[in-house]
Amino acid sequence: MDFDVIIIGGGINGAGIARDAALRGLRTCLLEQDDLCGATSRWCSRLVHGGLRYLEFAEFGLVRESLREREVLLRTAPHLVRPLPLLIPLLAGARRGPATVRAGMWLYDLLSAGKSLPSHRMLDAAATRREMPGLEVDGLRGAAGYHDAQVRFPERLVLENLLAARAAGADIRLRTVAERVLVEAGCVSGVLLRDLRRGTTGTLAAPLVVNAAGPWVDRLLGSLAGQRQRRYIGGSKGTHLVTGPLPGLGASACYAEAAADGRPFFIIPWNGMTLIGTTDIAFDGDPGAVHSDPAEVDYLLAEARRLFPAAGLSRDAVHYSYVGVRPLPAAAGKDQAAITRRHQLRHHRNLARGLYSVIGGKLTTYRSLAAQVVDRLARRSGRDLAACSTHREALPGALADPVPLAADITARTGLDGAVAARLVGLYGSRADAVAALVARDPALGASLGSAHAIAAEIVFAFEEEMATSLADCLMRRTMLGLEADLGAGVLDGALRVAAEQLGWDAARCMAERTGFLVETAALRRPLQR
Numbered sequence: 001m002d003f004d005v006i007i008i009g010g011g012i013n014g015a016g017i018a019r020d021a022a023l024r025g026l027r028t029c030l031l032e033q034d035d036l037c038g039a040t041s042r043w044c045s046r047l048v049h050g051g052l053r054y055l056e057f058a059e060f061g062l063v064r065e066s067l068r069e070r071e072v073l074l075r076t077a078p079h080l081v082r083p084l085p086l087l088i089p090l091l092a093g094a095r096r097g098p099a100t101v102r103a104g105m106w107l108y109d110l111l112s113a114g115k116s117l118p119s120h121r122m123l124d125a126a127a128t129r130r131e132m133p134g135l136e137v138d139g140l141r142g143a144a145g146y147h148d149a150q151v152r153f154p155e156r157l158v159l160e161n162l163l164a165a166r167a168a169g170a171d172i173r174l175r176t177v178a179e180r181v182l183v184e185a186g187c188v189s190g191v192l193l194r195d196l197r198r199g200t201t202g203t204l205a206a207p208l209v210v211n212a213a214g215p216w217v218d219r220l221l222g223s224l225a226g227q228r229q230r231r232y233i234g235g236s237k238g239t240h241l242v243t244g245p246l247p248g249l250g251a252s253a254c255y256a257e258a259a260a261d262g263r264p265f266f267i268i269p270w271n272g273m274t275l276i277g278t279t280d281i282a283f284d285g286d287p288g289a290v291h292s293d294p295a296e297v298d299y300l301l302a303e304a305r306r307l308f309p310a311a312g313l314s315r316d317a318v319h320y321s322y323v324g325v326r327p328l329p330a331a332a333g334k335d336q337a338a339i340t341r342r343h344q345l346r347h348h349r350n351l352a353r354g355l356y357s358v359i360g361g362k363l364t365t366y367r368s369l370a371a372q373v374v375d376r377l378a379r380r381s382g383r384d385l386a387a388c389s390t391h392r393e394a395l396p397g398a399l400a401d402p403v404p405l406a407a408d409i410t411a412r413t414g415l416d417g418a419v420a421a422r423l424v425g426l427y428g429s430r431a432d433a434v435a436a437l438v439a440r441d442p443a444l445g446a447s448l449g450s451a452h453a454i455a456a457e458i459v460f461a462f463e464e465e466m467a468t469s470l471a472d473c474l475m476r477r478t479m480l481g482l483e484a485d486l487g488a489g490v491l492d493g494a495l496r497v498a499a500e501q502l503g504w505d506a507a508r509c510m511a512e513r514t515g516f517l518v519e520t521a522a523l524r525r526p527l528q529r
């Protein structure tokens with residue numbers, strides 16, 4: 001056998017499972033058809049949260065698990081997951097009155113007893129206006145304030161899980177499609193794969209396969225020859241808008257009820273800008289071809305304008321938008337918002353023993369999901385594996401206090417304070433390795449043109465972080481492609497560094513530029529009428 005387990009899907013769930021499996025001693029391989037974190041895990045609300053609204057559906061177990069995981073992530077990935085204050089406006093005539101919200105807050109605190117974040121507080125109308133001066137909505141009676149957490153870049157959370165998996169011995173193969181799960185005598189025997197970069201096909205043998213393909217789960221199962229499949233996933237698409245900083249929002253996120261349909265609705269300070277979302281619309285198509293409808297953009301803008309009327313929100317204020325497909329468990333006829341966000345693990349024992357599929361789940365609970373999956377793999381393989389350690393083992397870049405490292409980098413390399421702050425803010429303790437490139441070759445301290453980004457980051461993305469294209473580097477490593485200008489300010493600088501340091505010729509530079517522009521243009525398309 002080539003491996004003990006093959007994991008299909010390099011989103012947060014596949015990455016978390018790969019890390020846990022490799023740390024516990026399983027010979028692990030992960031296949032991802034695209035770049036890492038190319039799908040749902042990046043196009044989400046970026047909240048690491050207990051899921052206050054799940055209390056309404058009596059999902060106490062899910063809320064407790066999510067709140068516990070929130071704490072684990074704040075501890076093991078403090079450079080990526082940070083506390084986020086939120087306010088819920090209390091409005092006259094709203095479906096959820098102050099007593100209901102207060103009861104929810106109380107229960108949320110109870111379920112997160114022992115947490116590191118502050119407990120909730122109730123604000124009157126005047127205090128609410130002081131904290132969120134732009135909230136000028138009719139009938140404002142006050143607000144409930146509480147804390148959850150935000151992962152600014154799930155892309156880097158996925159990356160760091162994969163780096164940890166690789167350091168523990170896992171074989172991570174990006175741009176490699178699992179074409180078909182192979183079965184012999186009713187048991188999984190491996191995967192037929194296609195390497196998109198080399199243009200080759202091949203097989204890998206393993207007695208265990210985990211289908212962590214998110215919204216593609218059913219498609220992968222459909223590849224099992226001759227089998228008629230039941231449906232496990234009922235997709236739901238969700239759109240977000242990214243605008244500039246919203247005047248009067250302040251440091252807290254606003255969590256409200258949409259006037260149009262009563263759906264939960266967030267306005268979140270994010271990456272120096274504002275994230276507005278989300279929609280929740282049944283989606284049955286190809287997850288790779290999902291797009292936002294103009295009506296979704298109008299809905300989100302109208303709801304945000306209702307709460308922040310003076311902010312001047314129009315289509316022109318939107319830098320870009322993004323859309324993802326929630327891989328929810330299929331639940332025909334059920335209201336999208338009411339479908340459980342709890343994950344399920346299916347063992348397809350009638351189809352192929354040893355084949356498991358991950359159905360649903362949340363970004364927040366990926367680590368506990370991974371632990372449960374690897375426990376099942378251990379039972380199935382009959383192996384006596386090491387105990388799960390991911391609840392205490394920090395991710396590779398974990399750094400609780402960025403200030404001393406930033407000062408040290410400035411002292412050692414002469415890099416500007418704002419550059420050093422960017423490096424530790426993004427790479428955590430691994431900023432040290434980026435700075436080491438500058439110490440070796442001071443030319444790599446040169447600015448890329450904007451956002452305090454430097455040349456060394458481009459080299460680091462390709463040499464240390466598994467990037468293979470300019471889009472990987474700007475969209476899912478350095479994160480410069482998610483700035484307000486969608487990376488336009490660093491594009492020439494990044495290509496210059498790639499030509500000088502990585503040896504790209506003119507044709508490669510041209511092709512990479514085009515690939516990157518195609519990817520970013522898709523984020524602007526829903527805004528064009």
Ligand SMILES: Cc1cc2nc3c(=O)[nH]c(=O)nc-3n(C[C@H](O)[C@H](O)[C@H](O)COP(=O)(O)OP(=O)(O)OC[C@H]3O[C@@H](n4cnc5c(N)ncnc54)[C@H](O)[C@@H]3O)c2cc1C
Pocket residue numbers: 008009010011012013014031032033034035036037038039040041042043044045046047048049176177178179212213214215216220236237238239278324325326327358360361362363364365
């Ligand atoms: C709009 C929206 C908002 C959300 N907000 C939040 C939030 O704030 N907090 C939260 O906790 N959760 C949130 N979620 C839920 C969360 O994002 C998802 O549950 C989670 O990201 C799913 O991760 P995944 O790894 O299962 O799927 P994905 O991230 O989609 O990863 C699956 C991967 O499998 C790959 N793949 C598919 N088929 C193959 C194949 N044949 N071979 C190789 N690779 C393959 C795909 O390319 C993809 O990269 C939100 C989701 C959406 C859509």
